[in-house]
Amino acid sequence: MSALRANSVSLREVTTIGVGGKPAELIVAKTYEELLESVREVWSTGENWFVLGGGSNVVIADSIPDLHVVKIETTGIERLGQGRLKVQAGENWDYFVAYCVEHGLGGVESLSGIPGTVGAAPLQNIGAYGQEIADVLVRVEFLDYATGELQILEKDQLELGYRDSIMKRSKVGVITWVEFQLLSDLPAGSTELMRRRRQEVLELRASKGMVLDEVDRDTHSCGSFFTNPIVSSTFAKTLPLDAPAWPMDDDASRVKLSAAWLIEQSGIKKGLQLGSSNAGISTKHALAISNRGGATSKEIAELARFIQERVAATFGINLIPEPSFIGF
Secondary structure: OOOEEOOOOOHHHHOOOOOOOOOOEEEEEOOHHHHHHHHHHHHHHOOEEEEEOOOOOEEEOOOOOOEEEEEEOOOOEEEEEOOEEEEEOOOEHHHHHHHHHHOOOEOOHHHOOOOOEOOOHHHHOOEEOOEEHHHOEEEEEEEEOOOOOEEEEEHHHOOOEOOEOHHHHOOOEEEEEEEEEOEOOOOOOHHHHHHHHHHHHHHHHHHOOOOOOOOOHHHOEOOOOEOOOEEEHHHHOOOOOOOOEEEEOOEEEEEEEOHHHHHHHOOOOOOOEOOOOOEEEOOOOOOOEEEOOOOOHHHHHHHHHHHHHHHHHHHOOOOOEOOEEEOO
């Protein structure tokens, strides 16, 4: 069976921030076989291409008439025993977390509420509240763009770092499934504790506008728009004493700063919009850029640049965006 083709769909309809033009074609792959077939077909044409997951970590240009898009909607969670799970790339990330919690499998409950798909999660090594995907990831299957072949990549081959991986930097292709090792055989009562932790995280994320809600415009975003900058401990000492700074576990000479604090201390207030722009800082969290209704990708990019320039002028720090910019 061939994958569904939807040529008249604007990508603003399938991204959480609600921007993006009409591509040359949108191919929706719902099975593993459709995914391999569709991606290889697009690659063989030599045309511009992009693989889309949950649409949560991308800002797509308003005009993309030459872009061929494959949207991954493959689903399925296979239990391999002793806490080991193999999950298809298109599976909703939060559904996967809920599944783990309800089956007494620990290690991802603090990653509740993060939008997107399982296959996209390793690209930037998603993390929150003391957990990250690197803690539980075992291996991925990867369709390599350079060779067209399927590869099994073990965790140490992915070069996972803070919101980073080899796929984000240099290795081009598509993750088809991900294998995880969760904590199993936990003490009695652990499942209930994980349920409570999941609920706490969902409530905390919702209070910051980080859980998608059709009515709340603050949630129409990419989530955190900038990564927390990592600087030398020497540089960090030049900042105000109240500047949040956390030592990096792997290198005591570097510290991680709070991007949200830097934004607010550079004079940018929550809810800020530039002139008549429909893009705005979230009213709940300075680290999120929201589509206030009808925003264009150009307006999102302009606000992002404004924030970067203000922080750079105030602190000499260049904020790095988390989402990928496509078609700019």
